[in-house]
Amino acid sequence: MGNTLIILRREFSSFFATPVAYVFIAIFLSLSAVFTFSFGSLYERGQADLLPFFNFHPWLYLFLVPAMAMRSWSEERKSGSIELLMTLPISVWQAMLGKFLAAWLVLGLALALTFPLWLTVNYLGNPDNGIILAAYLGSWLMSGAFLAIGMCMSALSKSQVIAFILAVVVCFLFVLSGSGLILNAFNDVLPVLVLDTLASFSFLSHFDAMAKGVIALNDVGYFVLVALVWLYAGRLVIEHKKAE
Amino acid sequence: MISVKQLTKSFGGFTAVDQLSFEVQPGDIVGFLGPNGAGKSTTMKMLTGFLTPSSGQIEINGLNIADKRVAIQQQIGYLPEGAPAYNDMTVLQFLHFIADIRGLGKDKQARIDKVVEQVELQDMLDRQIEHLSKGFKRRVGLAQAIIHDPAILILDEPTDGLDPNQKHQVRELIQNLSQDKIVIISTHILEEVTAVCNRAMIIADGQLHFDGTPEALQRQSRYHKAVTVHFEHLTDISGLTSMLCVESFEVDRRTGRVTLFPANEQDILPLVSHYIQDHGLPIDTLYAEQGRLDDVFRQLTMEAN
Incomplete structure (x- = not known):
């Protein structure tokens, strides 16, 4: 645990030593504002909640989180520091977890910095703040699943561009598998059971409930499980091809 | 260990x-x-x-x-x-x-x-x-x-x-x-x-x-214990190179240095310097070689190929 914490600290400060964290947070904040007010019509709906804000999160994360995760291992490979890291007395899992948690904290920070939106709806009306808090937690959990996919893809390649593209593609599949677009397309072809299974793998269907403030154990469990599985896959990748 | x-x-x-x-x-x-x-x-x-x-x-x-x-x-x-x-x-x-x-x-x-x-x-x-x-x-x-x-x-x-x-x-x-x-x-x-x-x-x-x-x-170097000499001006070295203790010799055309290889790994430096003194040869450089590592290195690693 100690080593994980040390890696976490190093990675976290590295996000702020380079412009990565600042750029990420700035873009995240401005995009979420644009989405919420222009496309989500926060004002026009006349309801004091943040549903329009949270509904866009899967699509925001789809591009922003892979951009954040892409450097985590690719950079280590490229600069050769992976050889240093992997010959220090730490396990691959500690390194993986430390890197993940650091980036996840930055994501959490970005989310927390959207608090002016929360202030706005509280000023304008009388929202259910429990629901909003639950949705924030759900969104942060989901970002962790995106992040784990991104880190696994970053472990695969020393090129950040390749890592980014792979991560976006995989994340896209996870998001899309539950969207109406896919489900309608296969409506006539596939049996309901298969469609339901497909939809149950989707980030969208699990996030939907959480965005409305319902924290169900199976949704939480789903995102935690997805994150762990992808982190574990990333660990295997690193272990088997760390020198390539 | x-x-x-x-x-x-x-x-x-x-x-x-x-x-x-x-x-x-x-x-x-x-x-x-x-x-x-x-x-x-x-x-x-x-x-x-x-x-x-x-x-x-x-x-x-x-x-x-x-x-x-x-x-x-x-x-x-x-x-x-x-x-x-x-x-x-x-x-x-x-x-x-x-x-x-x-x-x-x-x-x-x-x-x-x-x-x-x-x-x-x-x-x-x-x-x-x-x-x-x-x-x-x-x-x-x-x-x-x-x-x-x-x-x-x-x-x-x-x-x-x-x-x-x-x-x-x-x-x-x-x-x-x-x-x-x-x-x-x-x-x-x-x-x-x-x-x-x-x-x-x-x-x-x-x-x-x-x-x-x-x-x-x-x-391992063939230069180990070899003696290298250099003369002030052109000199007849046939006497030196035909000494009993000298097995063979080599002349570096660029520097004009003569390297004498010993027979049976013996120390020939005293013998060579004696000879030079006795015959009054005009030398300005005389030293025993330690062995040339790059030579051994080449020899050992080229064998491998």
Whole structure:
């Protein structure tokens, strides 16, 4: 645990030593504002909640989180520091977890910095703040699943561009598998059971409930499980091809 | 103690290290020599637990690296080739990070101060590693390798890219480490082996071609115990070269130096100098050769091909 914490600290400060964290947070904040007010019509709906804000999160994360995760291992490979890291007395899992948690904290920070939106709806009306808090937690959990996919893809390649593209593609599949677009397309072809299974793998269907403030154990469990599985896959990748 | 048995590593169809076996005892300062791509770095990467061997065994202080990797890594200090580090950190941040991972606890500050002094990084502590010159980067790499005062130190080309003064410093640093450590360095520079090592290993094509003291390595040279002379002006040397103790000779056309090779490895310097004095030959240079390492190196590694 100690080593994980040390890696976490190093990675976290590295996000702020380079412009990565600042750029990420700035873009995240401005995009979420644009989405919420222009496309989500926060004002026009006349309801004091943040549903329009949270509904866009899967699509925001789809591009922003892979951009954040892409450097985590690719950079280590490229600069050769992976050889240093992997010959220090730490396990691959500690390194993986430390890197993940650091980036996840930055994501959490970005989310927390959207608090002016929360202030706005509280000023304008009388929202259910429990629901909003639950949705924030759900969104942060989901970002962790995106992040784990991104880190696994970053472990695969020393090129950040390749890592980014792979991560976006995989994340896209996870998001899309539950969207109406896919489900309608296969409506006539596939049996309901298969469609339901497909939809149950989707980030969208699990996030939907959480965005409305319902924290169900199976949704939480789903995102935690997805994150762990992808982190574990990333660990295997690193272990088997760390020198390539 | 490091014990390596039948160590093999292949990448696809290419065998980088081929059935390598050797032992290293505390107190040994081993120089790994070999052409590029000979398997030196690959061997070091396996010793430090970065690469997993295709087959064979590595035991370090009684622990097998296959199941006690982290425990072994705690005892090793390693400078990878090119001295990679985290470029976005300052030197001080980086050393703190390594010291934390090494679990130095309350000794941390004292150890950091000590290594900073040892590698003379005092003026660079607040610089980003990215902006350091090659020499300073190498020193940062050395500092992180010795920060926990490891029993085993493995340095992959520690003096590569350094200027002669810096090279001298690094060699002194290695020599000043305590006597009961194991040090393994890889290098292309043959003089480095005679300067710092008490054991030389030549690796080519993934196999061990020589293992002995640097002196033994020099003895392998045909120039070992040869005598080289140079005359002020053109002189008849037929008398010299036909001495009984001289087996053959060689004339360097460019410098005009004459090298006499002894018969039966005997010391011919006294005999030669006597002869020269007796005959009043106009010499301005006379010395015994130690053996030319680059010659031995070529000979041993070309055999491999």
